[in-house]
Amino acid sequence: MTLSKHSKTMLVIVAEAALEKNLVRDVRQRGAQGWTVSEVHGAGREGVREGAWEADRTIELKVICDAGVADAIAEHVLSAYAPNYSVAMYFSMVSVLRPERF
Amino acid sequence: MLDVVVWFFLLGVLARVVGSDLRLPEALYETLSIYLLLAIGLKGGIELSRQPIALLAPQVLACIALGLAIPFALFPLLRALKFVAADAASLAAHYGSVSVVTFAVASAALARQGIEHESHAALWVAVMEAPGLVAGIWLARRAAARLPGAASSRWGTLAHDVLLGKSVLLLMGGLVIGAIAGETGTAPIKAVFVDPFKGVLALFLLELGLVAGARLSEVRRFGYAVLLLGLGAPPLLALAGIAVGLALGLSTGGVALLATLAASASYIAAPTAMRIAVPEANAALSITAALGITFPFNIVLGIPLYIWLAQRLAA
Numbered sequence: 502m503t504l505s506k507h508s509k510t511m512l513v514i515v516a517e518a519a520l521e522k523n524l525v526r527d528v529r530q531r532g533a534q535g536w537t538v539s540e541v542h543g544a545g546r547e548g549v550r551e552g553a554w555e556a557d558r559t560i561e562l563k564v565i566c567d568a569g570v571a572d573a574i575a576e577h578v579l580s581a582y583a584p585n586y587s588v589a590m591y592f593s594m595v596s597v598l599r600p601e602r603f
Numbered sequence: 604m605l606d607v608v609v610w611f612f613l614l615g616v617l618a619r620v621v622g623s624d625l626r627l628p629e630a631l632y633e634t635l636s637i638y639l640l641l642a643i644g645l646k647g648g649i650e651l652s653r654q655p656i657a658l659l660a661p662q663v664l665a666c667i668a669l670g671l672a673i674p675f676a677l678f679p680l681l682r683a684l685k686f687v688a689a690d691a692a693s694l695a696a697h698y699g700s701v702s703v704v705t706f707a708v709a710s711a712a713l714a715r716q717g718i719e720h721e722s723h724a725a726l727w728v729a730v731m732e733a734p735g736l737v738a739g740i741w742l743a744r745r746a747a748a749r750l751p752g753a754a755s756s757r758w759g760t761l762a763h764d765v766l767l768g769k770s771v772l773l774l775m776g777g778l779v780i781g782a783i784a785g786e787t788g789t790a791p792i793k794a795v796f797v798d799p800f801k802g803v804l805a806l807f808l809l810e811l812g813l814v815a816g817a818r819l820s821e822v823r824r825f826g827y828a829v830l831l832l833g834l835g836a837p838p839l840l841a842l843a844g845i846a847v848g849l850a851l852g853l854s855t856g857g858v859a860l861l862a863t864l865a866a867s868a869s870y871i872a873a874p875t876a877m878r879i880a881v882p883e884a885n886a887a888l889s890i891t892a893a894l895g896i897t898f899p900f901n902i903v904l905g906i907p908l909y910i911w912l913a914q915r916l917a918a
Contacts, residue, residue, distance in 0.1 A: 519878040540629075548887070552629060553814045556874030556890060585882035 518558035615812015640773035647725025648781020670734030688746035693884035699735020700869035720856025818895030833896025837866035859913035868893035
């Protein structure tokens with residue numbers, strides 16, 4: 502038996518932890534059914550973020566959804582947060598087994 | 604002679620400056636801060652259970668007024684120092700709010716020197732956390748309203764985040780639990796929340812030293828204005844705190860504590876709140892002033908100075 506695989510888009514948003522609540526709300530509003538958040542640390546153009554205390558934390562939010570939904574989320578993040586916050590986003594194609602879950 | 608906990612802070616700064624690999628796990632930092640907030644609240648709450656609440660109303664109102672007034676007083680000065688409006692408002696909010704750890708170090712210094720102070724002072728900390736943030740956000744909004752396309756106000760969410768944020772919730776929670784349970788009720792948990800307090804404070808200060816040490820290199824980036832603010836604002840604000848403390852008829856220690864609270868800048872509640880409320884403000888600037896300059900100044904030089912002033916003026 503071969504597994505039947507379906508194509509979806511995974512959008513990864515790396516952003517300041519202060520944005521987590523807003524991002525999760527925005528992602529849900531735009532039709533994503535699930536998301537995963539993890540705490541990360543690293544550096545970007547704005548400098549090093551070590552996550553040593555509250556305001557210095559960084560999160561990585563992963564959403565697997567339809568390409569259109571991912572685009573809508575990314576567009577919103579670009580216009581609402583990118584001007585004033587450190588945000589990085591990237592897309593990739595992933596294969597899932599149960600497409601109705603995404 | 605410096606209080607023993609301050610040496611831990613300096614050790615943390617040193618570790619950072621010499622590039623040591625010392626790091627405290629984030630979970631520990633989080634645990635220690637929850638512990639400190641709860642323990643400070645509980646201690647104040649136990650004292651609250653011994654006195655009529657109505658008598659405290661003037662103190663609570665005065666603390667709120669002081670917290671609200673500080674950003675309004677600082678904002679024009681910061682604008683004069685050439686900070687842009689958003690940064691000035693955010694900085695003003697950091698100074699309007701308070702630092703719980705600075706308060707804890709001041710209480711420890713008073714206890715060590717045997718100076719009487721109101722033991723319910725934790726209540727002042729709890730009520731002084733939010734007003735400065737609200738005033739700072741209001742200042743930022745007023746400045747932004749003149750620009751086209753300014754962000755619309757969402758006071759509801761902000762109020763929720765500020766009033767039910769970790770620090771206010773834990774401090775208030777501790778105060779209420781302490782007040783309800785009283786001395787006898789809290790006796791079973793005394794071994795955890797009262798006795799080891801100073802050791803935990805020392806450990807937390809070690810961590811803060813590491814964080815503050817990392818900000819030192821940033822001071823140069825922001826120039827003299829931030830140095831002037833970080834070192835100049837605390838003594839001035841302390842004088843305002845002393846004036847309010849004297850007007851309330853507080854004890855010598857109480858006056859010193861209120862001066863410390865007025866002089867302190869928030870680096871836990873304020874940065875998170877301002878990041879969401881005033882996104883265009885430079886977060887690194889505020890944290891450098893509050894944690895990199897003002898916090899070390901207060902715990903090393905400021906607190907002894909405020910105690911000395913309170914002793915001269917309150918006597």
